[in-house]
Amino acid sequence: xxxxxxxxxxxxxxxxxxxxxxxxxxxxxxxxxxxxxxxxxxxxxxxxxxxxxxxxxxxxxxxxxxxxxxxxxxxxxxxxxxxxxxxxxxxxxxxxxxxxxxxxxxxxxxxxxxxxxxxxxxxxxxxxxxxxxxxxx
Numbered sequence: 001x002x003x004x005x006x007x008x009x010x011x012x013x014x015x016x017x018x019x020x021x022x023x024x025x026x027x028x029x030x031x032x033x034x035x036x037x038x039x040x041x042x043x044x045x046x047x048x049x050x051x052x053x054x055x056x057x058x059x060x061x062x063x064x065x066x067x068x069x070x071x072x073x074x075x076x077x078x079x080x081x082x083x084x085x086x087x088x089x090x091x092x093x094x095x096x097x098x099x100x101x102x103x104x105x106x107x108x109x110x111x112x113x114x115x116x117x118x119x120x121x122x123x124x125x126x127x128x129x130x131x132x133x134x135x136x137x
Contacts, residue, residue, distance in 0.1 A: 043129030
């Protein structure tokens with residue numbers, strides 16, 4: 001019975017993670033969003049701007065696990081020509097949050113065409129996922 005209960009709990013967690021992911025508001029046509037799998041959920045990058053101009057960036061962590069999202073931090077990077085040209089860390093959050101956590105940055109600047117913008121989400125100092133998008137003119 002223990003094995004069956006674990007499978008049922010895992011299925012319920014997947015269903016909840018899918019519901020959380022589906023509940024997000026869609027991005028506008030000029031914006032970008034991308035997600036990658038992370039333990040018990042995902043990590044997503046949201047980029048608002050036009051062309052090479054990036055106004056707002058958000059990293060969010062969705063996690064359907066009883067342990068919550070604990071002791072976390074986000075990291076934003078923009079790379080061009082193989083080197084990091086912009087890097088910002090969020091403040092560290094010392095505590096736990098259920099289901100969803102996020103950080104925002106407001107670069108409000110242009111980046112070179114073809115740059116890669118990424119956000120990573122860390123829990124207890126360990127990267128949980130990294131999502132990226134490409135900046136186009």
